[in-house]
Amino acid sequence: MAFITIGGTLVEVQHASASQNASTDIGESARSFSGMFRTGVRAQKRAWQFTLIPMSESVWEALLAGFGIYTPLVCTGDFVNGANVTCVVQIGNVGFIPSGSSFVRDAAITLLEV
Numbered sequence: 724m725a726f727i728t729i730g731g732t733l734v735e736v737q738h739a740s741a742s743q744n745a746s747t748d749i750g751e752s753a754r755s756f757s758g759m760f761r762t763g764v765r766a767q768k769r770a771w772q773f774t775l776i777p778m779s780e781s782v783w784e785a786l787l788a789g790f791g792i793y794t795p796l797v798c799t800g801d802f803v804n805g806a807n808v809t810c811v812v813q814i815g816n817v818g819f820i821p822s823g824s825s826f827v828r829d830a831a832i833t834l835l836e837v
Contacts, residue, residue, distance in 0.1 A: 727773065727800030729812060729834070732789045740774030741802060744833070768836045771802050775830050777820050783828040787814070795837045802834075810834040 725738040746767040778786075790796070790812040798810040816831040 725801060727798065727802065727834075729798050729810075730789060730794075730796035732786070734786065735776045736773040737776060740772075740831070742772050743802070744770040744772055746770070769808075770836065771834045772815075773802075773832055773834070774816075775828075775832060777822065777827040777829050779827055783830070790814070790832075798834050808834075809837045811837055 725736050725741060727734050727736060746769050748764045749766040749768060750764040775786075793811050795809050795811055797807050799805060799807050811834070813833040813835060814830065815833060818829045819826040820829045
């Protein structure tokens, strides 16, 4: 299991499910009149996607309350080599998995660098 910290909350994720999506360029890329490539890219914002471990409904609700809606949070973990990154959490692909006599949540999250 891999661990990440989002806004001070320790979150367990499935190690095999972590991936970095394509970066978003801040600025523009263009060609000049002569055809030479000119770039005005000032920065790149990264995005990471994780699948959380199956969790009970009460744990899931607590995580949702902690993430907020598009609230910038400090994120850290192995995916950024232990550095602190300000990011926004997007919730995606939320489902239920049967676990004995009840169901547990199965969800994926995306961390978008701010």
